[in-house]
Structure formats: structure tokens, C-alpha cells
Amino acid sequence: MKPTFILSIAAVVLLYLSSTKLLAADALPSLTQVLSASDDMQFQLDILRGISASLKGRRQVAMPVGWDAVESKLATSGSSEVRALAQSISLTFGSEKALVALRSTVKDASAGLATRLTALESLLAVKDSSLAQTLQALLRDSGLRGAALRGLAAYDDANTPSAILGVYGSLAGSERRDALATLCSRTPSARQLLSSIEQGAVSVKDLPADLIRQLRNLKDPEIERLLTKVYGSFRDSSADKVAEVEKYKRIYRAGGSQPGDGIRGRVVFVRTCQQCHTLFGTGGAVGPDITGSNRSDLDYILQNIVDPNAVIPNEYRTSSIETKDGRSISGLIKKQDGNSLTVATATETLVLPRADVASVRESELSMMPEGLLAQLADQEVRDLIYYLSRPGQVPLMATPDTVSLFFNAKDLSGWDGNDELWKVENGEIVGQTRTGLKKNEFLKSQMVLSDFRLTCKVKLTPNKENSGIQFRSEVLPDGEVRGYQADAGAGWWGKLYEEQGRGTLWDKSGEEHVRRDDWNSYEILAVGSKVRTFINGHPCVDLDDPKGAGAGVVALQMHAGGPLEVRFKDFQIELNPKLEAGNRQ
DSSP: OOOHHHHHHHHHHHHHHHHTTOOOGGGHHHHHHHHHHOOOHHHHHHHHHHHHHHTTTOSOOOOOTTHHHHHHHHTTOSOHHHHHHHHHHHHHTTOHHHHHHHHHHHHOTTSOHHHHHHHHHHHHHTTOTTHHHHHHHGGGOTTTHHHHHHHGGGOOOTTHHHHHHHHGGGOOTHHHHHHHHHHTTSHHHHHHHHHHHHHTSSOGGGSOHHHHHHHHHTOOHHHHHHHHHHHOOOOSSOSOHHHHHHHHHHHHHTTOSSOOOHHHHHHHHHHHTTTTOEETTEEOSSSOOOTTSOTTOHHHHHHHHHOTTSSOOGGGEEEEEEETTSOEEEEEEEEEOSSEEEEEOSSOEEEEEGGGEEEEEEEEEESSOSOTTTTSOHHHHHHHHHHHTOSSOOOEEOOTTTGGGSOOSSSOTTEESOTTTEEEETTEEEEEESSOBSSOEEEEEEEEESSEEEEEEEEEESTTSEEEEEEEEEEOTTSOEEEEEEEEETTTTTOEEEETTTEEEEOOOOGGGOOTTSOEEEEEEEETTEEEEEETTEEEEEEEOTTSOSSEEEEEEEOSBSOEEEEEEEEEEEESOOOOOSOOO
């Protein structure tokens, strides 16, 4: 007999052991037997999470007796998380079956984006020896491009620099940052990058101050020569920080009574600061959360930006890590033990096996580089400082630099809503109420879109309830949303409604194209006054509406009514698309 209470206690003990790295290899056969005997999905998840945590930083572990059967059993689980964790653990155990399946999943364009990303992360965790070529091919896959750019840094492959530079002109925002970080991590690729800058193929303005420091950490004479040629002479710190602070004060005050624009400033913040710092709940965790800092004081803001090395808490000192295969990494060491080293860089958090690390050197410098403002135009400086001084969050304008932040498939950063009703699960946004709702509830994106094409997949159960996708909408003071809604739900699929406005704008149903209780592709195309929608490739709305809003946020709805669950995944956004019509099939 295996009562749920006993299973839960066992899971807690297992998770404690895994978190303290006390899970021994001889415990794995026993845990394998338990998984083989149990059909309790939650218990399976607890055990698998514990095993997975204990194996972090270990590329290969001997497969315990009986795991073959467990692998086959869990591959048919009704839980996608159980399936993914079991497959990832099987890979660490050297399962050829898992290796072949995950390679196939990554290349399968018809698989869900979250599923492909999970498969890719599993292959990167064990450093699959054949993955470099696949990653290079994925540079032309918009959904996986960012992960591929970051993943290529782990492979010393001669074709990587030319592959990245070949697509660099088509990259935007965070993708360029990922591309540059990878190119700056190894001497051969860094030389090719600087040669491209010298030839004008890559703008020197794209290279941020922290990556210039990273290039100098490579200690290569040719890189130093090229850096001096394309960027100018270097010094580790400005001779007169006080004069530099005064210079930026003059620039800021030259803007008049309202020197900058908060919305434009947030775009600059995303490009220059957000990868490391959190502000108003959104951003990276490499540097301190600056939400509660003294941001209303102009002197405080400028002193911390201009002279980040004045006072450096120990936890924010940069470390330079060299791997045995020639990779250079600059970041903050967040955790280390006998198995692995966890390093937070400006673009990602890495778990490096100890066996891969050649050296670790702590610097006296902050992770935040000097010269952050030097590459900004005067108005960008004013906009950034103005945004940093705001008491609350402002909307995020969708641009090539910011659109990738719409949904990160991990959490609800950049979204506002009731966290008791909305969550992220397996790369999907999930809205769920088991008791029903007395009023409509919305999960609101902070990103403002004007002309765009948005595609995603929607699954609504039961279909008799109602949901939808708000767009070009306005968030009202009471939390309601006003604007267009592409509807979903029995009798409503394919219709267009104006919430808190004119009501139904397009009453023809697209119900015939819907797969009930299953995933459905929803596409929204908004260009000027024209609005078109498609369900599973079939045209629904085709409206010219000069009275409608020309820009606004996206929001996801759970309509008042009975218990329901609605899921959204695989979001893709194209800015300023051409107006098209016709069947998508």
C-alpha cells in the first residue's frame, strides 16, 4: 500500500536530499523501483524533480537498473512535464532512445515551441556532440533562434562565427545581444566579429561596454589591436567621474521641464539595462533589483551609472571563468559545489560542470561596465534617466528591440493580472477557475502594439465557456479592458467584439473551423484601420474600422461564467506586416 501521505513525505525528503547534494548513486535504483510501481502523477513529478535537481551540472551518470522500463512507462504519461523530465533524466543516464527522440523533436517544426525549447535545453545540458550543426541551422528558425545563439557559445565549432554573422543583419533586439555575447566568448569568433565591424558589416555601436570588457578578458594581442582600431583607445576608468556626472546632468537638463519620455526610455532600458537589472518586477537578476532604490535623485542615478565600481558588494563582483575548450565567460558566481558552478551572465544563467572549468578569477570590478551612456544619443540619455526616475511602470512600446519580450514562456514578466487565476505551465499561459467567475478577468500585457500580426494557439475547455484575445486595447482604472477582442467559445469563435465599447463588430461565426477541446491556431492581423483574423488558417474577420483604436495592449480574457480552463502558447509577433487576405491553409 502507498498512501498519498507517505508518498508526499517521501517526495519532501527526496527534494531535501537533492537540494543538499546528498542523493547518492546507490539511491537511484530504489527511486527507479518506486517510479516503476507508482501511477500517482504528482508523486512521479516530485521524484523526477528531485532526481533532476540532484543531477544538475553532471553531463552523464550511469543508468540505474530498471530505468529502461521506467523510461518507456513515463513516455506515455498524461503529464507533459512528467514526459519531459523523464526524457531529460534518461538523456543524462545515456539513453540512446532519448537522444534520438530529442534530436528529432528539436528539428520538428510542427512540434510546439515550448516542447522544442525543452528538448533543446536537455541536449545542451549534456552537451550533445552533434548539436552545433543543428544550432547553426536553427538560426533561421524565429522561435528557437535566441536559444540557438546562446547555445552555440558552448561549442568550439569553426563554422559558428560565419553562421551567426551571416544572419546578423536580420536579427533584432535581444537576438543581437545573444549573437554578440557568443561571438565574444572565444578568441577565433571574436576576431571575426571585430573584422566584420572593421569592414562595416556590423556597427561598432552594437557592441555594449560589458562585451568590450569581455573581449579584453581574452588577452589576445590581435583582438586588442582590432579593438583599438574600431573603437579607439581604452582606459579602465575615467579620470574625473565628477566631471562626467556633471556632463550628463547638463545633457539631461537641456531637455527642459520634461526632459524625456518614459515609454521611449523603457525601450532604452530594455536595450541597455534590463538583461541585468529588475525594475517594477521585470528584468534580470544579475545585478540588484533597483525598484526600491533612490531613483528620484538625479545625482544618485548618474553616480551609479557613471561610476559603478565605486562601491561593489561582494556578491556583485565579476568573475572570469575559462573553460578547458577555450571559452571565456564573465559573470557572477551564484552557486558552486563539487559538481558544478552556476554563473549568471548578462544573457543567461549557466550551470558548468566542474570538470569543464580550467580557471576562475575574481575581479575587483562590478559586473556593470563603465561607459554605459557613452553610446547613447543625448535624447536617449534623457529618456533613460526620465524612465528610471518614474514612480511606477510605464507601457513598453513594441519595437524590434523589445518585441521578443512579449512572453518569455517561463513566467508572467511583463504581464499584469490575478496570479490566483493566471500562471505559466510548460511554456503555456494558463487561465483557470474551478469555481467560475462573477466578472470578466484579464491578463494584460504591458506591451503596446500598433500594426502587427499575432499568431498563437488557443485551447478552451469546456468549449461552452468563453474567452478571447484583446488587442489594441486600453486598461481601465478598475482593471477592465476596453478595445477589440477576437473571441473564443461556443457560438463566439471567430467573431470580433469591442469590449467596453460598441459591442459586436463582426457577427459571423468561425465555429466550423474549430477543433473542440483541442488546440486551435488563432491569427490576428491589424494594419491601419483594417482588422483580419484567421482560425486554423481559415479567414474569419475582414473589417475596415476607421473608428477603432490604432494602438494598444494585448490582453487574454476569462469570461464571467462557469468553471473553465484556457491555454495559450506559441506566440509569434510580426511588426508592421503587409496586409494580406485569403486562406492560410
